[in-house]
Amino acid sequence: MTDLSVNIGSLTLQNPVMPASGTFGPELAPLLDINRLGALVPKSVTLSARDGNQTPRICETDGGMINSIGIQSKGVEHYMANILPSYHDFDPPLIASISGETIDEFEQLAARLDKHPDVAALELNISCPNLRDNGQAFGMSAESTFNLLRQVRAATGKPLIAKLTPNVTRIQDIARAAEQGGADALTVANTFLAMAIDTETRKPRIGNIMGGLSGAAVKPLIVRLIFQAHQATNLPIIGSGGIMNGQDAIEMILAGATSVQIGTATFVQPNAMNTITDEITDYLTRHHIDAVTDLIGQVDLR
Amino acid sequence: MTDLSVNIGSLTLQNPVMPASGTFGPELAPLLDINRLGALVPKSVTLSARDGNQTPRICETDGGMINSIGIQSKGVEHYMANILPSYHDFDPPLIASISGETIDEFEQLAARLDKHPDVAALELNISCPNLRDNGQAFGMSAESTFNLLRQVRAATGKPLIAKLTPNVTRIQDIARAAEQGGADALTVANTFLAMAIDTETRKPRIGNIMGGLSGAAVKPLIVRLIFQAHQATNLPIIGSGGIMNGQDAIEMILAGATSVQIGTATFVQPNAMNTITDEITDYLTRHHIDAVTDLIGQVDLR
Amino acid sequence: MKTFDAQIIANQPVSARYWQMTLDTSALDQPVRPGQFFHIQCGDTWRAPLRRPLSVYHYDQKSRTLKFLYLVKGIGTQQMTLKKKSDIMNLIGPLGHGFTLPKQGALLLIARGVGVATLHALACQARAENKNVHVILSARTPADLLTVDLLAQIGATVYTVTDTERTSSVKSVRALSEKLIREEGISSVYTCGSNRLNKLVQELADEHQLKGELATEAHMACGIGDCYACACTIRKDNQLKTVRVCTDGPVFPISEVVL
C-alpha cells in the first residue's frame, strides 16, 4: 500500500492534495469527491465585509489566467455563521485562509478563529496582489512578514501557514522571516502580479488594471521558488501555482514541497484534484515508492 | 504612410522591432531580412573568454523555455575582431550587449567599445540569471544598479540601455536607480529565474539547475513590469519577454514600451521579427494611427 | 449539474459570424431550463484553460439533444468551429437560474445580436405552453439577424430591426414595444444582448407594470459559484448587493438590475 499521508506542522493530511484558496467551495460537491482531499481551504476571509474589485475580474492569458477578485468576503462573523458550517459534513481538516489590511486585522482574525473547532489551521494570505495599490503585500518585506507572524503567533495555538508572495527579489529571506516569526509551514506561493491589455479597446483586460497570474504558465517559477524556500528553511512547504496533473505535483514535491494546492486546474476540470491524487498514487506505485514523503526535496542534483 | 520610427535615447530606429540578445546572429541572414530590423543586438559579450554553462542548456516548458546558456563568449577582443565585423554589411544600428561579473568589468567593456564605430549603443546585461549563484544579478539591487550605471556612464558617451531583471520586488526602484545613474533607456526585462525537474530521472532539466524563463508564458508579467517602469521613469523602454506576434508588441507599446525585443519567437519561426513588423504596420493602418509613437503608454485607464 | 461528455451531432456556420452546435447529451439526467447555461471546454486547454459559458439555445427533452448558437469571437469559440461530427465536448451544466414564464398573458422578447441564442429557448417553451410570443430581433445588418424563420415556424411573431436599415434605435424599439404592449396583452418582457435595450426594458417594465427579466453576461472562471469572478451588482430592497452571475443569475428580475 502506498502511503500518501503528509504532515503540515501538527496536522496530518490523508494525502498532499488540497484546493488553493479562492478556487474552491462546497458547490463542487456534485463534481468532485471532496472527502478525498487532503484538506479543505475556503476563500480567504477578511475581518469585515468587502465587496471585491471591479469587473472584469478575470481574463485568460496563454497557459494561464489573471484574477483580481480582490477578496470578496462578508466578514469573519458571517464566515463562522455560514461558511464554516457549509463544510461541516466533510471529513478533511479545514484550513482557514485569512486576509487583513493591517497586522492587527490578521491578529483579530486569528484570535476570532482560534477556538473554532472546525478550523484545523490558519493560512495567512500575506500575499494577495489584489488588495492594495500596485499589488503591494506584507509578504514583500521580510520585516513585516516577521512582525505579522510573531503577532499572530501570540494570538493563536493553531498551526500557522504563511502564504508567501512570489513577487520578491529573494524568497529565501521572506521564508526565513516567516519561520523566525513562528510559522509552522509555508505556502509557496500566491499569484504573480500581472497585466494584460486588449489591443482593440486599449483597455486593461482586468477592471483593477493588474491582477494575479496563475495556471500552467507559472509552474517553472513556482518550482524554483519552492526549491529556494526549501533550501532556506526547515518548514514544510505547500506548493501552489500551475499544477495541472500528478506529474506537476511530483515535480513540486521533488523540489521540496510536502503538499500541493490546486487552483486553476479545477476551473479546467472540476474533479482535477481527484485525478491528480490518483496520478500521484500511480507514480509512486510505478516507481516502487512506499510513501510520498520519501520524495520530498529529492531532486537529484548529482 | 505609417511612421514606424522610434527613438532610443539619441538613437533613431527605423522601426521598434529588434532581436533579444542571445537569440540572434548573422546565421539568420538566409531566413530573415535583417535589414528590416530596427537594430541588431548580438549575444552578450564578456571581458575575457567564458565557456558557458553545463548542458542541457535549454528545456521546454508550457508556453515557454528555460535557458542557462550562461554567456558563452570568446571575450571582447575576439568580439571586436570577429563578431562586430560579421554584422558590418547590415544597415541597422548595432546595440552591443555587455555582461560583466564586476562593475569594473562593465566599465572596461564599455571603455573598450566606446570608440568602435560599429557600436551604436550599449545594452548593459545587469540581469543575467545564469552567471552567478542562484541567479543573483546586479539588477536585483537599486544601489548596485545605480553604482554600475554611474561608473559605466563615465566611461562612454554611447547611449546606455540598462537591461533590468524581472526577479525583483519593485522594478520601479531599479528603474529609477538606472535613470539616476545615467541610463538612456531600459530593457524590461531579462528572463525569469526558473527551474524544471524531470520526474522520471528526478534530475533538473537544466544542467545548471536553474535558468531563465522566456516565451509566451511570461508576457503578462512583462506587460506589468513595463507599465510599472513606465510610470516610474521617463526613460524609453524596450519591452522584452513573450512577444509572439504583432499584437503582443502593440500590447507592450500600449503599456509603455517604445521598442520591443524578440527572442523565443525567432526559435519558433526564424522570420518572426519581419512578420511582427508587418503586423504592427497592419494594426496602425487598421486603426488609422500615423505613427507608432502615438501608442506609447496609451493604455486607456478610463 | 454535472460534468459530462457529449458527442457532437452537428457543428456548422449559420451565418458569417455565427455557428450552431448540436450535441447528444444523453448523459444528462436533469431538466434543462431556458436561460440556463453550460460551461464548455472549447479545445486546447493548455493555451486557453478557461471554459466558456454558452446559453441553452435549444434543448429537446425527448431526444436529449442540446443546441448552442454561438458567435465566433476569440480563441475559445474559434476552437469550437474546428470540432467535427462525432468529436466529444466536455460540459458542466445545466447551470444558473433560468427564466420564469408568466402565469398568463403574452411574452415580449427583445434580443440584440447573439442575445437571441438565450431567448430562443424561452420562446420555444412559451410556445409549447401555448402562450403568445412576440420577438423583436435587433442586429447590425439584416444578414446578422438570426433564427427569424425558426421563431416564425414555432408560431412566434417576429419583428426585425437593424442598424443598416436605421430601424434599430432605442426610440424605434420603444415605439414598437409600446405598441405591442398596448395591443397584444403583453404581461412580461425579457431581454438579452444589449445594454441600451436592457435600460429600455427596465423602463418599459416599470412604466407598464410588467414582469421583466434580463439574462446577463460576465467573465467566468468556475461557473458554479466558487470563485466570485462573475460578480455583478443588483439592487434589492433598495440595497446594493454583489451577486454571482453564474449561480444567482444569469437571469435576474429586470427591476433588480443596476444598469
Add this chain to the structure above:
Amino acid sequence: MKTFDAQIIANQPVSARYWQMTLDTSALDQPVRPGQFFHIQCGDTWRAPLRRPLSVYHYDQKSRTLKFLYLVKGIGTQQMTLKKKSDIMNLIGPLGHGFTLPKQGALLLIARGVGVATLHALACQARAENKNVHVILSARTPADLLTVDLLAQIGATVYTVTDTERTSSVKSVRALSEKLIREEGISSVYTCGSNRLNKLVQELADEHQLKGELATEAHMACGIGDCYACACTIRKDNQLKTVRVCTDGPVFPISEVVL
C-alpha cells in the same frame, strides 16, 4: 538552408515506438547530405514552442522526397504522430555538417536504437557509390530493430544484436567489429545512438587507424548556430573547445569527441 513548408506524403508507425514520415520537399533547392538534419515544427507551438531536430533518414534527390524515422518520445514527436497525409510541416534545413565517405574501403556502421535513422542515409549513399557497407544494429529487443530488411535490400550486410538475446554487450560488439575490420577491408567506422558504443568506436578507430565519425545529439533551440544551446566539448590539437552541435556538428570526427 531555408525555412519551408513540406506536404506529408505518408506518416505511419513502423514498430511499437517508431514512426516514419515521408515529405514532399520540392521546395528544397539544395543538396541534402547523410548526417544532416532538419529542424521541425511539430504542431502546437503554443504549448511546445521549440522545434525538434530530426536526421535525414532518407532523401531522394530525383523525387525530392525526404523521410524521417522517429522515436515517439515526448510532446513534440507525439504531436507528429497526429499529422496526416496532405498536412503541412514547417522545416528549417538542411542543417549541420554531414558524414564524409572514405575514398576507398568498406564502411562499418554501428547504430543503437533510433541511431539507425541517422546512419541509414549514409548506408544508402555509400551503396549508391558502390562501396561495401556493414551495419551492426543494436536494440533492446528484436522488435525494436529497425530497417534491417531495407538495409539488406540495398546491399548492405546487416548484423543484429539485442539486449534480450544478450548479444549486445560492448564486448560482443567489439568482437564482431574486430572480426569485420580484419576480414572485410573496413576503412572507416561510423556510429550513432549510444554512449557506450561511441567509446568503443573511438577505441576501434584509434587502435586500427580507421577514419571514424560520430553523429551527436544535443538539445537545440535555434538549430542554426545563434543560441549556443547545443554546446558540446571537443578536443582539437589537444585543446578542449566548446562547439555547437547544430553547426559545427552534428557529425564530428570520432577522434575529436570527448566522451
